[in-house]
Amino acid sequence: MNAIHSCFKAQIGEVVLPGDVFQFDVSSVEEDSNIKSEKIVCGPGLRRNGDEILVYKSGILRHKQPSMYWIDSQQKRYVPVKGESVIGIVTAKSGDIFKVDVGGSEQASLSYLAFEGATKRNRPNVQVGDLVYAQFIIANKDMEPELVCIDSCGRANGMGVFGAGGFLFKVSLGLVRRLLAPQSEMVKDLEKIFPFEMVVGLNGRVWVKAKSVQQTLIIANLLESCENMTAQQRRALFKRVAEGAL
Amino acid sequence: MATIQVSEAEKVYIMHGVRDDLRVDGRGCEDYRHMEIETDVVSNTDGSAKVRLGLTDILVGIKAEIGRPRPMAPDEGYLEFFVDCSANATPEFEGRGGEELGMELSNSLYKVFNNRHSVDLRSLSICPGEHCWVLYVDVLLLQCDGNLFDAMSISIKAALFNTRIPRVHISEDEEGGKEIELSDDPYDCMRLNVENVPCIVTLSKIGHRHVVDATLQEKACSVASLLISVTHRGTVTCVRKLGGGSLDPDSIFEMTETGKRVGKILHGPLMELLQKEESLGKERMKVGFLA
Amino acid sequence: MAAGFKTAEPQEYHRSFLKEKCRPDGRELGEFRPTTLNVGSINTANGSALVKIGNTTVICGIKAELAVPTADAPDKGYIVPNVDLPPLCSSRFRPGPPGEQAQVASQFIADIIDDTNIIKKEDLCIEKSKLCWVLYCDIMCLDYDGNLLDACIITLLAALKNAQLPKVTINKETDLPEVDTQHKRHLQINKHPVASSFAVFDDEVIIVDPTTEEESLATALITAVTDEDDQLCAFHKPGGSSLLAEKLQDCVSRAVTRNREINKLIDKVTESKKSSK
Amino acid sequence: MPITEVSSSRQGSRGNGDVRPLFARCGLVSQAKGSAYLEAGNTKVICSVYGPRETERKDETDMKSGRLVCDFRLAPFSCPKRGAWIQSAEERDLSTGLAESMQPGVCLHRYPRAQIDVNVVVLENDGSVLAHAVTCASMALADAGIEMYDTVLGCALRQDGDRCLVDPDLAEEQGSVRESYGENQGRVAVALLPNLNQISGLQADGEMRADTLTAAVRMCVEGCHKLYPVVQQAILRAVKRKAPPPPEK
Amino acid sequence: MSPMKLCVPGERLCSVEDCISGAGTYQRHGSIFASLAGYVIRRNEGEELPMISVVKETEAQLLPDVGAIVTCKVTSINPRFAKVHILYVGSTPLKDRFRGTIRKEDVRATEKDKVETYKSFRPGDIVLAKVISLGDVQSNYLLTTAENELGVVVAHSEAGVQMVPISWCEMQCPRTHNKEFRKVARVQPEYLQA
């Protein structure tokens, strides 16, 4: 087991480039190498080819116990992944489905029935132009991505059409992931300034709503400026805002 | 070109009518619809005319500009045609459709009118090999109700009749270079001899007969038509078969004969009308576009 | 279903042949299709040639016109090549302005003319700063079955060899050119470049003279142009599979022998045309 | 300044009513569904047919019948004066003329929602190009196995006063028009469906009396009939070459 | 035996009283004319008039027609339909691609409402289908696979290996042994050679 992981170890947290190869020494893990190498889970940016693992995206090599590896890359274009929650814009109604723009290469479909409590008779009130918070149940390269606004139990669970008001803007996919991290300091720091609602889609879209339009815009601007700031710079900025610099 | 859908029953009705020399609007096979002609309608051109034939409405403006003669014909001027198929005339002209049709019509008009048989191109020469008059003929289709070619040819003839080209005086400077001076006097101008300018007669074959000045409905019943341009003396200057069908040789001969006859008859009253209108001068009643 | 295999899974179909070191049309990997040439059949052109490589058919017509030399090269005439891929030659080409392939081919031919000095441009000058010849070399494909560039260069070279220019003098009094169609001269050809094109299959197998189907399935295309002194005039590989330098060398070696074959063919046809007159 | 001579006058033993000897062959363009090459004197025309394939633009009429799209081009070196690379107004005009002449001959209703492309390139223009393009296109369509009502044939004529020259070469076609201001100067081109005795295309320019025009059209029809056997043979030769006779039951 | 008669389009073959007009011919003014260049064939079928037709080559059919069996390649799928390129009509390859659509409800004959296109086709699959309509102005040819003999004939697994059918709705990858869902065609003997 260690033999396999050792080839990665030195590189964890380091920048890797497409074409880089991790080769596990077959001879040292000869007996049952098959079983063990199967256990390595290749996340985004890595793919297996025989006894090699190939890097196909540039970024930082990350590792999660026990055997998950992936490349953390800063990209802007969203590519749908099954299970991810995103903010979409309804662009069309056709037949039994809505067409939803999620920023990917193809519009996703969203069934009328994929809303909490919806039936053939009782259709949800969704209009073209509405924002929806939804989750991918189908997302792979061969198929049109499909969204739902219900979880596996048929509950909305926070998903559905957005109410009036609020502000939608785009940030990088990297920032989105930082915002969604379980103990995100950024969000905590922001909440200290004034209360607001926020929905973060993994497709880089962020929706915020505070007490007033002015406050909403301040939050949006602060978030956008977090893109290229160190934690220290950010804290300094937030502090100044909290003290009424704006 | 503007087309409409006609049901089978309507087709049969129209064809039977034509067989008996009685068309839906009461005309005989060789009759034109009501026609209105007005000249000198656009003030910033050198010649203009507006013709209304049935509901087909066409405006022609002619601008004379000095240009270089074509190398093959140094002692002649020439005509340029531009047909604008405005989307107002029929929605089909929107976008590329109108552009393509305009191009096609311009090409056909060029063939019919830009030759020495029709217009005395030599009278447009100013200085052989160096300068000549170029007549830019702009045709604007305001409304399409069938028989575009005939209406266009009549409006072009009327506009050419109306055209006044300033006289030019050529003087030579010391180095032998030539200077062209345009006359300032608006009455010191040259008129074109339009006697030979042909009119187009389009004949549409319907059933076993053919009709002139087909309406859109009649056009839809016709497999093919023959465009014939005829001078006042009855000589034929251009023939084109139009449309997706074919014609047997005998009906082509008959149609040529009819075309020649109808065309010849058309010229007399047209010239009379144009002269009469001009003699009225400023007093004539302007009908304008809203008529 | 053998035919079905061909259309539905063309890649597999070709692979099955290449495994046996042959190709669907029966050729070996290093074999060119039969190449035929016909010169001087277009009377409206000063020089012309039609070449067929297998099904691929390309015609070149040269029109010579008189012009004033450009200011920066007053003692030179110029040559304007153009490659046209009309919708006639394949359903892949649409009417309208030239597509990328035609533009790239035109540029490629123009570069070969410049780089090799096929014709000394000074030879095209009639009187310095006053009058020179412009050679319009219009190359048109009539049947596109792959390997366009090889055919274009053969037809260009043969048409240039076939071309004849009338004698032109400038009348001292009138200062106007006088054309004497009774006295014509051939052009002096300096270099004899010939192109050889290759297709790479599955990143490793190299085949020569690909057909249009082989081109569309190839992972890389290569065109090597050499002259009679075995110098390279172009080595064009617009991208695709990466190849070892040795493999590239093999291509050049093949191109060198091809140059001999083609020049022999052009000479033979040009000679027989002359003697038949 | 183009420098190429144009040969002159009706050559050899050709009478005014004679067509030039015709060389015709089908099936040269490997990529096309059907193709033909035709040589009449020095006039050289090649035509390829593609399709039926999906139409690019669709409207109601396409649902019932197919579309015939004609593209006519003069190679840059084909005329005494070098042509441009882009399609000129003349070529567009010839494309329309070709389409109008061919359309009545093709059973377009057999090809709903499809498009048939007819591409013609003139390699050398020595007169009567539209007429020969019509014949060539018709051979290519037959070679492509596109259903047709009849084989369309084209013939052109130059009226020069009382002289009536069938299948004129370029010098005859263009010559003397310049000097002549008189009556009965003109050019006529006819496309004929010989078996159905229908005229599918007619273009006449110049200045002619109606009776002269009628006579000219008759001469062209006769000219078409003279071409017919050669065209017929060329088509049949291609049929035989492509497939042996099917077994008789 | 005299050589077989050949004809070009437009040739009059016979009167309508002598024969029935077959493929490659048309009727006009009481006569039968050829519409193709080819061999003239007269065939007696029953006691009726013989059928006269003109045969060119083996590949007679040029366009997908209603009722024709076509071979196509799946190009994209979504929950409502699969888009395909038609490659063959019968056994005749088409020179130009025609696009077609297999709607979800036309995938199979039974339990139509439970069909999932993703469990029926994948892009790249080779499918046998039948033309049910030429479609309207907006749509392409409409095809169906709702017969046992119709459906996927060739499919590749995620690993890129050609799969073997194991039931009417499943195929298996010989390398990874993973099973994938497809609307599998019951392969007819003539397609087995592939």
Add this chain to the structure above:
Amino acid sequence: MELDINSPVLREFGSEQSLLSKPDGSATFMQGDTSVMVGVYGPAEVKVNKEIYDRATLEVLIQPKSGMPSVRERTREQCVRETCEAALLSTLHPRSSLTLVLQVVHDDGSLLACCLNAACMVLMDAGLPMSRLFCGVTCAIDAEGQIITDPTAQQEKESRALLTFAIDSKEHNVMMSSTKGSFSMKEMQQCIAVSQKASERIFQFYRDSVKRRYSKIL
């Protein structure tokens, strides 16, 4: 002076990534005074007539410093496109479009090589899947037969032949070749060898640039 194959002379490189806000990836690449800026869009929606069922459709547009793109740009576009296609794993994004727009900021020789390098940087910046990297190297052969790597515009003008290669990062083989002028087989082989050597330095520069970019979140 004999050419030292082992340490080819290259001008100073410079590169910046993610500098534009609109595209999905952006980069500049500078070699001496030659400078190219590039943006990439995608994987995005593809036009129906350009859709390829099993891979992404790549388009490359090169805008010259001034004026409209000419036929020469078409040739460069083809070279850049086909090289990118060979490096990209375009089957991972079927039925989508990738558009690369290169703007020539300044041309002081070795332009095609600089375009290739900028293109490779931008593909990395956009996080597009690639099986390998590639780089461009231009070699000029002067009248005396000397090989000059990464020539300036002046050196290009004085050269007898000009060869540009794209070298891949895995086996250091030739992905692309575009030449001008005439040269011998031996000279070409030498140029390839020099380019392969030079490519190592360029790939190291790529790595350093990407590291710099990610330094903020490391």
